[in-house]
Each structure stands twice: as C-alpha cells, then as structure tokens.
Amino acid sequence: MSRRSLLVRLGCAAALMILLALAAGGVGLTLIFDRQMERRAVAELALYLKALAAEVRLDADGTMGLEATPSDPRFEQPYGGLYWQIDGPRRQQLRSRSLWDEALPTIDTPPGRPLRARWIDGPEHARLLSVERTIVLDDTATDTKVHLLVALDRADLQAERRSFLSLLVPSLIGLGLLLIIAMAGFIHLALRPFRDLQAHLQAVRSGHGRELPRGVPDEVQPVVDELNRLLAFHDASLERARTQAGDLAHGLKTPLAVMGAAARRARDGGQGALADEIDEQVGAMRRQVDRTLARARAGMAAALGYGSTPVGDAVNKTLRALQTLPGAQSLDWDAEVAQGLRFAGDEGDLMEILGNLLDNARKWAHSQIRLVAREAGERDWTLVIEDDGPGLPEDEALRIERGRRWDESRPGTGFGLAIARDLVEAYRGVIGFSRSSDLGGLRVSITLPGQQRKE
The missing domain is CATH 3.30.565.10 (Histidine kinase-like ATPase, C-terminal domain)
Incomplete structure (x- = not known):
C-alpha cells in the first residue's frame, strides 16, 4: 500500500492516538501510584513516630532514653533503609543502629504542629522520606521538648515502583496491541463500502452492469448518486454519437452510389479514363469512411465497456x-x-x-x-x-x-x-x-x- 492509502493513513493515525493515549495513561497511573505509595509510606512512618513518642523517657538526672525500640529489623541493620532519631535537651540524641554514626538533619518546629513530611539527605548519599514532629514530655517537672524523626530510604519506594512498572508496561503494551488490532478491523469494515464501490465500478467498466447499486451507507450514497448520473450522461452521449455515426454512414451511401452509377454511365459512353478515376475516388472515399466509422465504433464500444x-x-x-x-x-x-x-x-x-x-x-x-x-x-x-x-x-x-x-x-x-x-x-x-x-x-x-x- 502507498502512503496515499486511506487505510494506511487512518491506521497510522489511530495507532498514533492509541500509543499517545496509552503513554499518557501509563504516566498518569505511575504518578497516581507514586502519590499513593508516598502517602502509605508517610502513614507507616507516622505509626513508627507515635510508637517512639510513647517509649521516650527522661530520667531524674535528665538523661533521655527509650523504654523499648521499634521491632522492625531494618532499624537494627546498618544502613538498612529505615531510620529513627530523637533529639532531646542538652543536645542529647538517640539514633537507630541503622544510622550507624550518621545524624539526620532536622528542623526545629513548635510543639503541637501536625506531622511534617519532607525529603532529606541520608547516609550513603541516599534520599530519605522523613516524618518529624516536636513533642513535650508531660511526665517531667519541667516541660521538656523532644524532636522525633523517622525516615525511609527512597530505594525501598523505587523497588515497589519498579515492581509496579514491570506489571504496568506489559499490560499497556498488550492492551495497545489489542486496541490497534481492533481499530484496524474497525477501519477495514468502515472502508468496506469503498471496496464494494470499486468492485461495482469495475463491473460497470467490464460491461457487467450499467449503474451502481444504491444500498450503501448514507455517507457514500451521495457519491454513488453522482456517479450514476455521470454514467447515465456518459452512456447517453456515446449512444447519441454512435447513432449519429451510423446516420452519417447511411447518408454517405447514396451519394457514393450515385457517383458509382455516374462512373458506369461514363464507361458506357466511352469515357473509360474518367470512369476509372471516379471509381478510384469512390473506392477511396468508401475505404476512408469505413475506416473512420470502424475506429469511432471501436472507441465507443471500448468506452461503453459492453461485455466481453x-x-x-x-x-x-x-x-x-x-x-x-x-x-x-x-x-x-x-x-x-x-x-x-x-x-x-x-x-x-x-x-x-x-x-x-x-x-x-x-x-x-x-x-x-x-x-x-x-x-x-x-x-x-x-x-x-x-x-x-x-x-x-x-x-x-x-x-x-x-x-x-x-x-x-x-x-x-x-x-x-x-x-x-x-x-x-x-x-x-x-x-x-x-x-x-x-x-x-x-x-x-x-x-x-x-x-x-x-x-
């Protein structure tokens, strides 16, 4: 098929639109997944933060400690991807073993503010999603502010994202192929009236019909009506020309017969040379008329396409x-x-x-x-x-x-x-x-x- 083919153009346009729609859908689904995954991570970190806040204590000598540490094993593994940090009075600081000897940057916020989620730099040049909050320990003689922070390595989120994409991309590719195949079938069916129109025109051209059928879709019917009118006008014009050519041939027969009779009379009168000259010219005229009429008749028959x-x-x-x-x-x-x-x-x-x-x-x-x-x-x-x-x-x-x-x-x-x-x-x-x-x-x-x- 050439690039001028309507099927090729519609097919390429449909395939391009499907690919663009699937690409936009894939990007949108990925953004939605990232947003939901981040919200879930923040909610999970908030639970760890609340658990830490419940376990923080301040001894009589002002030493800060924890009744119990969070049970997630990632807090105990160096650079395990899950971290917590507590900053207390007198620059005291408690950290999870996963931080090893690193400290996370914090922002001092007034107590009672909602949870704050942000991205920070972590150990080993990692990016961390952190949740932090400042609380006041009520069980001390003086209100003591403590800053709590829990963070999750972005690598864990990216692993989940890669797992999601490993399912999403093949699914979108499969869906795209199915849509392209379905669209190709749809376009093929939509263009069927034009293929039928071509077949009917070939039938007219080969002499198997004189007009196009009218049982076509409404969008094609005006074209069929105009073509039928053109065919009818064409046939009428050619038939009229054929009739006129026949009339011309018939009209020339009488003058040629008269000239032939004149040649015979001249020969009977002893004018043989004149008679031969007349006969030669009459014969030339007859042959020329026969040739011209044969050519005209053949041209009209070829144009009309009357059978085989x-x-x-x-x-x-x-x-x-x-x-x-x-x-x-x-x-x-x-x-x-x-x-x-x-x-x-x-x-x-x-x-x-x-x-x-x-x-x-x-x-x-x-x-x-x-x-x-x-x-x-x-x-x-x-x-x-x-x-x-x-x-x-x-x-x-x-x-x-x-x-x-x-x-x-x-x-x-x-x-x-x-x-x-x-x-x-x-x-x-x-x-x-x-x-x-x-x-x-x-x-x-x-x-x-x-x-x-x-x-």
Whole structure:
C-alpha cells in the first residue's frame, strides 16, 4: 500500500492516538501510584513516630532514653533503609543502629504542629522520606521538648515502583496491541463500502452492469448518486454519437452510389479514363469512411465497456468465412487459442481485426498461415499472425499507419492492416509488424485488453 492509502493513513493515525493515549495513561497511573505509595509510606512512618513518642523517657538526672525500640529489623541493620532519631535537651540524641554514626538533619518546629513530611539527605548519599514532629514530655517537672524523626530510604519506594512498572508496561503494551488490532478491523469494515464501490465500478467498466447499486451507507450514497448520473450522461452521449455515426454512414451511401452509377454511365459512353478515376475516388472515399466509422465504433464500444467476447469463437467464425474465399483451401491454417481467453470489447470489432489481418495473410501466403493467441499478464492477451509470404518491409509500416496501401498490385493491400491498427489503438492496444523468424513472411503481433479477472 502507498502512503496515499486511506487505510494506511487512518491506521497510522489511530495507532498514533492509541500509543499517545496509552503513554499518557501509563504516566498518569505511575504518578497516581507514586502519590499513593508516598502517602502509605508517610502513614507507616507516622505509626513508627507515635510508637517512639510513647517509649521516650527522661530520667531524674535528665538523661533521655527509650523504654523499648521499634521491632522492625531494618532499624537494627546498618544502613538498612529505615531510620529513627530523637533529639532531646542538652543536645542529647538517640539514633537507630541503622544510622550507624550518621545524624539526620532536622528542623526545629513548635510543639503541637501536625506531622511534617519532607525529603532529606541520608547516609550513603541516599534520599530519605522523613516524618518529624516536636513533642513535650508531660511526665517531667519541667516541660521538656523532644524532636522525633523517622525516615525511609527512597530505594525501598523505587523497588515497589519498579515492581509496579514491570506489571504496568506489559499490560499497556498488550492492551495497545489489542486496541490497534481492533481499530484496524474497525477501519477495514468502515472502508468496506469503498471496496464494494470499486468492485461495482469495475463491473460497470467490464460491461457487467450499467449503474451502481444504491444500498450503501448514507455517507457514500451521495457519491454513488453522482456517479450514476455521470454514467447515465456518459452512456447517453456515446449512444447519441454512435447513432449519429451510423446516420452519417447511411447518408454517405447514396451519394457514393450515385457517383458509382455516374462512373458506369461514363464507361458506357466511352469515357473509360474518367470512369476509372471516379471509381478510384469512390473506392477511396468508401475505404476512408469505413475506416473512420470502424475506429469511432471501436472507441465507443471500448468506452461503453459492453461485455466481453470469447476469442476462440471469434477466431473460428473468421476462419470459416475466410476459408470459403478463392485460394484459401490450398493453405494450411494453423490456429492455437488459449482456453477461456476473452476480449474486452465488441465481437464485431474483434472479428474485423482478425478478418483484416488474416485476409491480408491469405493474399500473400504461399502455403501456411499461423495464428497464436495467449494470455499476457493479468489483464491483457496477445495475438500473433504469421505467414510464409514475402513479408512487409519495415519502412512500409509507416505508410500503413497513414492509411496508405503499401502495394498497388493487389486490390486493398495494406488498407485492411491500417484499419486493424486503428481498431487496436481504439481499444488502447499495441500492434507491431515484423518479419517472421519461422515462416519468413509478415508477422503481426497485437496486445489487447482482456476481461478483468475477478478476485
């Protein structure tokens, strides 16, 4: 598919939007997880802080101590990731064994203030989430302020975050793939009316229909209606042109017949030279009219797309007709046509092409004429006609292109080839003249459109 494909564009846009949405969702979920994890950590540290506050004592001599230390083993392991610290009067300080010989920075706050959570620097260049509070010991003679701090290493939080991401990222990737597949299927179904429209247009082009069906979605219906109107106008215009061409041919027959009759009267009156000149001009006019009408008829048939013609049947009919002509019985006619080969055009045009080419071969062949028709690619087919006659000089092909006879010794020689060329070109085909390597005579090769194969 090219980059201009609507399916590719919609698919890429949908995939990009899905990826952006999942990325934004992943970032949002991670932020929410971090926030909730931090709140849970603060709540857990607050519980440790309350436990420490309940265990702090001040002896009679003013020495600060603890009735019991928190039971979490991380407090006992050096740099274990969980720390507590108590700052009392006379610069007394109690620390968990996990701090080893480190001290944590504190901020002096008035007693009674809510818990304060902040990030601080810890041992081994670690970042710690700390909860601290200043309390007053009521069981002493004088109100003694004590500052309590409990902290958690961010590495513990990051471990939980990595565990969360290890589940979140594969889940988002899997969800993204499912959404992309689902969106691709949705786009495929959404574009189905356009594929159906293409198939119906191909059917019209190949002659299997004259208009597009109307049972399409509302968004496509205006396009179908406009195309049907265009097809109807096109058909009407071509039919009118075809009728006018037929009328023109019929209208020219009478003047040509009158001129022929005048030539006969002149010959009867002893004016043979004048009669021959009139007959020659009448014949030239008839051939020119026939050629022009054949080209116009072929062009209209190709444009209208009226059905297709079995090549084998047209070849058989043409051969049967030609074999009744003088000298044809003594020739060896060799015809090979691929089975199922069809010509996308009018049967009469195909038989006229075959008739002109085979008749020219009949006039010049010594003993053998060969015809081969076979497929050439997905939509085209080739026709090769060869004979064992004298052949056509290459410099004479241009004369045939111009509709001139390349040999005046035989009646009509070369003009049928020019008509065949016109018909082939009207169907957007290609015709070429060369010398046959097998038979030695003229070799005519033609490439014509065949009936499009249905997928």
